[in-house]
Amino acid sequence: MGRWTSRRFRRAVVVLSATVGLVVGSLGLTSAGASTHAAKKGGFDPNGTLKFGLELNNRSPQLVAFDPSTSTTTNDVWNLSFIYDTLLYPPLKTGKYEPALAASYQVVDNSTIEVTLRPNLTFQDGEKLDADAVKASIMRNLATNNPSWNPAFKTLDSVEVLSPTKFRFHLKADAYAFLPLLAARETMVVSPKAAAAGTLEKHPVGAGPFEFKEYQPEQLLTMTRYKNYWNVKNVHIGEIDMVSTITGPPRVNSLLTDQVDAAGINVPDVGGVKGRDDIKVTTKAGDSFIYTQVCKNKAPFDKVEVRKAFSLAINRDELNQAAFQGLGKPAYMAWAEGTPYYVAALAKQQKYNPKLAKQLLAKAGYKKGFSVNTAIVEGYAPTETMATVLKAQLAKVGINLDIKVVGAAGFAQEVWIEKRFDTATVPWVRSGVENTVMFADGFQANLCDFHSDQLNALRDKILATPPGTPELKTLWAKWEKMVADNALVTYQLFPANVVAFHSKRVDGNFQTLYAGPSAQFLDWTAFRVKKT
Numbered sequence: 245m246g247r248w249t250s251r252r253f254r255r256a257v258v259v260l261s262a263t264v265g266l267v268v269g270s271l272g273l274t275s276a277g278a279s280t281h282a283a284k285k286g287g288f289d290p291n292g293t294l295k296f297g298l299e300l301n302n303r304s305p306q307l308v309a310f311d312p313s314t315s316t317t318t319n320d321v322w323n324l325s326f327i328y329d330t331l332l333y334p335p336l337k338t339g340k341y342e343p344a345l346a347a348s349y350q351v352v353d354n355s356t357i358e359v360t361l362r363p364n365l366t367f368q369d370g371e372k373l374d375a376d377a378v379k380a381s382i383m384r385n386l387a388t389n390n391p392s393w394n395p396a397f398k399t400l401d402s403v404e405v406l407s408p409t410k411f412r413f414h415l416k417a418d419a420y421a422f423l424p425l426l427a428a429r430e431t432m433v434v435s436p437k438a439a440a441a442g443t444l445e446k447h448p449v450g451a452g453p454f455e456f457k458e459y460q461p462e463q464l465l466t467m468t469r470y471k472n473y474w475n476v477k478n479v480h481i482g483e484i485d486m487v488s489t490i491t492g493p494p495r496v497n498s499l500l501t502d503q504v505d506a507a508g509i510n511v512p513d514v515g516g517v518k519g520r521d522d523i524k525v526t527t528k529a530g531d532s533f534i535y536t537q538v539c540k541n542k543a544p545f546d547k548v549e550v551r552k553a554f555s556l557a558i559n560r561d562e563l564n565q566a567a568f569q570g571l572g573k574p575a576y577m578a579w580a581e582g583t584p585y586y587v588a589a590l591a592k593q594q595k596y597n598p599k600l601a602k603q604l605l606a607k608a609g610y611k612k613g614f615s616v617n618t619a620i621v622e623g624y625a626p627t628e629t630m631a632t633v634l635k636a637q638l639a640k641v642g643i644n645l646d647i648k649v650v651g652a653a654g655f656a657q658e659v660w661i662e663k664r665f666d667t668a669t670v671p672w673v674r675s676g677v678e679n680t681v682m683f684a685d686g687f688q689a690n691l692c693d694f695h696s697d698q699l700n701a702l703r704d705k706i707l708a709t710p711p712g713t714p715e716l717k718t719l720w721a722k723w724e725k726m727v728a729d730n731a732l733v734t735y736q737l738f739p740a741n742v743v744a745f746h747s748k749r750v751d752g753n754f755q756t757l758y759a760g761p762s763a764q765f766l767d768w769t770a771f772r773v774k775k776t
Contacts, residue, residue: 295487308323328452340712345361345362385431395687399421480771500520507743531738534738
């Protein structure tokens with residue numbers, strides 16, 4: 245059950261592709277944390293405009309979706325959440341979900357979630373947001389059979405309205421697996437009037453913190469503060485202008501020429517803004533990770549000694565320096581250091597140890613080493629850099645790594661469906677309970693269809709355990725230990741996220757808060773536009 249008193253507003257800006265958790269674009273945006281403002285009274289403009297630089301032209305088949313039911317990628321979360329908000333906000337450090345449009349929720353049993361809405365919610369067109377509107381929107385989304393929906397959405401059987409502010413999700417199974425969707429696209433609520441008119445793609449209407457004002461395709465998206473938003477007192481900017489800027493030097497130039505106030509930039513581009521006293525750069529390791537999947541049902545990775553040797557041969561600090569100038573973090577499990585489910589002992593047993601790696605290879609019958617290939621996605625610079633360094637590191641213990649660059653459009657087909665490769669070195673952008681899905685039966689990105697009754701049983705228990713409980717921490721420790729002891733995947737890095745901003749025009753304390761279940765979240769309460 246979840247009950248809260250805090251009221252925080254967190255929204256999304258995304259540069260992550262969601263094709264089976266695959267990152268194609270830049271990981272250049274951080275999440276913003278609670279700001280500690282020390283400005284003098286009257287130093288900020290409550291009606292000011294924040295200009296944020298990001299790409300508006302990297303989405304397919306349509307550039308930007310404004311109707312949740314037609315969204316084809318979790319990239320759309322950033323623009324959808326501004327306009328529609330979500331029922332809940334994702335768990336941060338405690339693992340518990342927080343209130344948004346919903347005031348509270350209760351997991352009644354493994355197939356039922358009861359939700360209570362905040363009172364007196366209204367859409368931006370004046371229509372009431374009540375339980376009937378929620379039911380209509382969610383069942384409308386479900387009816388699309390959208391292939392980009394989280395698989396857990398298919399477990400929804402019905403929505404039962406109990407009162408104007410209370411309703412229940414009736415599920416076929418796994419209530420806790422469905423819970424993250426209350427903070428995602430699948431359960432976003434649209435104005436029934438706008439939905440009936442069929443105008444959502446041209447003029448979206450929700451109950452989120454910002455109203456749609458204007459969209460110039462591939463150029464500009466403008467949204468203004470919604471005066472009747474439930475948490476409007478904590479929205480301290482009057483307008484957000486999303487200015488389309490291509491990542492790399494063009495985005496740096498947009499900062500240098502004052503076209504934008506803030507933007508996510510790549511690590512190699514940090515040098516481009518140095519020397520400007522009014523442009524500040526902040527970095528933070530993200531919560532998503534880059535890892536290598538291995539085909540565990542055929543040689544040489546059918547032997548646990550080989551899988552362990554592969555991991556022990558990797559110097560993650562060297563990888564971090566090469567790919568992110570040391571600004572990321574080594575990854576030894578799905579949870580980063582400082583999160584509730586990180587296990588220090590498991591990290592220690594996977595530290596760089598080429599001597600032990602050679603011993604394990606010899607024990608497995610590969611004293612002279614072996615050759616394997618790894619697939620990486622075309623266009624994602626960090627994995628391209630990392631693969632080159634990995635090749636050199638693995639060669640030191642006798643493993644020859646053949647790097648295969650695969651186009652983003654055909655990556656899932658070639659790697660996970662046709663199974664053309666021994667390994668795949670890819671980013672993973674899921675989070676929370678979704679980390680368990682990487683070994684689930686039927687999951688597309690489960691390389692070579694690995695199966696484990698023990699892991700599946702642990703996953704079922706994790707999905708059935710309330711967030712933030714000691715029981716869940718124990719279960720996660722068991723799951724992570726099983727993955728580490730059997731070297732089922734090789735975790736490598738938590739990437740570095742970088743934001744540059746004009747400190748004389750905007751104020752914000754950028755901290756990574758949460759990545760998932762499908763997006764990077766920004767806390768827009770942390771932003772203030774300074775008076776000029």
